[in-house]
Amino acid sequence: MVLLNQIKKYLENRxxxxxxxxxxxxxxxxxDRVLEDEVDRITHSTDESIFEGGTAGPVCFPISTEExxxxxxxxxxxxxxxxxxxxxxxxxGGAVPLGAPIVVALTEMKEIxxxxxxxxxxxxxxxxxxxxxxxxxxxxxxxxxPDPSSQQICTIxxxxxxxxGGPHCLADGVTDSHVLAIEVVLPDGEVCQFGGIDxxxxxxxxxxxxxxxxxxxxxxxxxxVRLTPNPQDVQTILISFPTMRKAAETVSAVIAxxxxxxxxxxxxxxTIEVIENHIPSGYPTDVGAVLLIEVEGLPDGxxxxxxxxxxxxxxxxxxxxxxxxxxxxxxxxxxxxxxxFGASTYLAPNYYLHDTVVPxxxxxxxxxxxxxxxxxxxxxxxxxxxxxDGNLHPLIVFDAEEEGTIERVHSVAAEIVKISIEAGGVLxxxxxxxxxxxxxxSELFTDEDLSHQNKLRYAFDPQCRINxxxxxxxxxxxxxxxxxxxxxxxxxx
Numbered sequence: 001m002v003l004l005n006q007i008k009k010y011l012e013n014r015x016x017x018x019x020x021x022x023x024x025x026x027x028x029x030x031x032d033r034v035l036e037d038e039v040d041r042i043t044h045s046t047d048e049s050i051f052e053g054g055t056a057g058p059v060c061f062p063i064s065t066e067e068x069x070x071x072x073x074x075x076x077x078x079x080x081x082x083x084x085x086x087x088x089x090x091x092x093g094g095a096v097p098l099g100a101p102i103v104v105a106l107t108e109m110k111e112i113x114x115x116x117x118x119x120x121x122x123x124x125x126x127x128x129x130x131x132x133x134x135x136x137x138x139x140x141x142x143x144x145x146p147d148p149s150s151q152q153i154c155t156i157x158x159x160x161x162x163x164x165g166g167p168h169c170l171a172d173g174v175t176d177s178h179v180l181a182i183e184v185v186l187p188d189g190e191v192c193q194f195g196g197i198d199x200x201x202x203x204x205x206x207x208x209x210x211x212x213x214x215x216x217x218x219x220x221x222x223x224x225v226r227l228t229p230n231p232q233d234v235q236t237i238l239i240s241f242p243t244m245r246k247a248a249e250t251v252s253a254v255i256a257x258x259x260x261x262x263x264x265x266x267x268x269x270x271t272i273e274v275i276e277n278h279i280p281s282g283y284p285t286d287v288g289a290v291l292l293i294e295v296e297g298l299p300d301g302x303x304x305x306x307x308x309x310x311x312x313x314x315x316x317x318x319x320x321x322x323x324x325x326x327x328x329x330x331x332x333x334x335x336x337x338x339x340x341f342g343a344s345t346y347l348a349p350n351y352y353l354h355d356t357v358v359p360x361x362x363x364x365x366x367x368x369x370x371x372x373x374x375x376x377x378x379x380x381x382x383x384x385x386x387x388x389d390g391n392l393h394p395l396i397v398f399d400a401e402e403e404g405t406i407e408r409v410h411s412v413a414a415e416i417v418k419i420s421i422e423a424g425g426v427l428x429x430x431x432x433x434x435x436x437x438x439x440x441x442s443e444l445f446t447d448e449d450l451s452h453q454n455k456l457r458y459a460f461d462p463q464c465r466i467n468x469x470x471x472x473x474x475x476x477x478x479x480x481x482x483x484x485x486x487x488x489x490x491x492x493x
Contacts, residue, residue, distance in 0.1 A: 126157025281336025
């Protein structure tokens with residue numbers, strides 16, 4: 001028996017990579033879950049953003065917390081950088097490797113481990129798909145509230161990394177409001193739990209610090225999420241306006257009236273037209289803008305809030321108010337909204353997206369400035385965004401093959417950020433900073449602010465080996481690489 005085990009071990013070792021780092025990773029996991037082929041590495045070198053970095057190093061697919069521990073300890077031994085990766089659906093370059101780090105792909109850690117309906121908590125692994133969790137819970141009368149428009153592919157772990165939002169987060173809040181505890185593997189391989197499910201933890205809010213850190217503090221291996229009861233009643237309203245300004249003013253007026261819908265989305269005329277041409281959803285095409293508003297709750301409350309919203313809209317020159325009369329109509333309206341960005345590829349092969357947030361009272365003014373800026377630079381612009389919380393998604397549609405276009409896109413994109421900040425806004429509502437926005441961090445934060453942010457990061461990762469070169473601008477972090485290239489098609493935002 002001893003001889004057979006020795007022979008087996010000898011044969012296994014013969015199959016291992018000649019690269020010492022890769023070989024050790026293969027021993028810790030298995031040869032088939034540590035990839036070093038060039039094609040595999042290139043495949044894991046991009047996310048859904050338009051940014052390029054380096055090329056992934058070995059790509060690991062752990063299936064347990066213990067295996068993630070092993071990867072981190074090996075990385076520390078070799079002093080090699082590491083980057084965690086979920087579905088790769090991010091839009092800010094957060095999962096784009098800089099250099100050739102070990103990629104820890106968490107897509108195989110996809111188990112819903114425990115559902116506690118009495119306490120409205122579920123423990124899930126980071127690779128669980130957002131929508132699959134809600135589909136799993138729906139027959140039980142619950143759902144997971146944060147709903148990024150990419151929820152068909154994005155993971156809970158990725159949502160935690162970016163503190164993701166979504167159309168229905170207006171009333172319920174983003175990821176941070178729905179994550180109670182996180183099991184985390186630190187850069188040195190230590191396993192910790194941030195937060196708790198039994199009572200509000202005392203001391204430093206490490207759970208809050210970790211959520212939205214974009215994989216720079218450690219790797220989440222287990223997440224306790226809050227479950228939300230399914231609403232008794234849902235009403236979906238489509239309201240059209242002559243201009244986007246009137247739609248934006250209506251958004252502010254609805255909130256000012258003390259009404260907080262579950263969702264309040266805005267789309268301009270160009271967006272409406274491209275949706276109806278390619279994803280027919282029942283939107284009017286002869287209007288300047290539409291609002292898609294959803295109200296949830298008890299039937300009587302839903303009815304009252306729907307009537308109040310309609311009254312506010314009428315007072316702001318609404319052209320038509322349409323209430324979905326069936327689940328089919330509701331689903332069609334949302335299909336159009338969630339397919340808007342994918343449909344933009346029919347206008348031009350490339351697009352550049354910003355994710356900024358401005359005060360609701362400034363929505364109309366900021367949109368006017370952004371539209372004027374695009375027109376002055378001869379660039380096609382689409383506006384479709386989470387209007388209720390002021391989360392803008394100005395979308396520049398263009399052809400990268402046209403000489404000088406990329407330079408103009410970069411210039412306009414930078415100005416959009418500056419306009420948003422000048423209006424009292426912030427850099428990102430849900431997509432994160434990644435490598436896309438790091439150069440603008442100094443526009444929003446002082447050197448002292450950035451220094452403190454860097455100290456927090458170094459407290460977790462003194463060698464800056466975990467997702468290096470992200471979030472903080474050059475001079476405050478490890479490195480940054482930013483290059484625009486052709487984006488993938490069919491992205492939901």
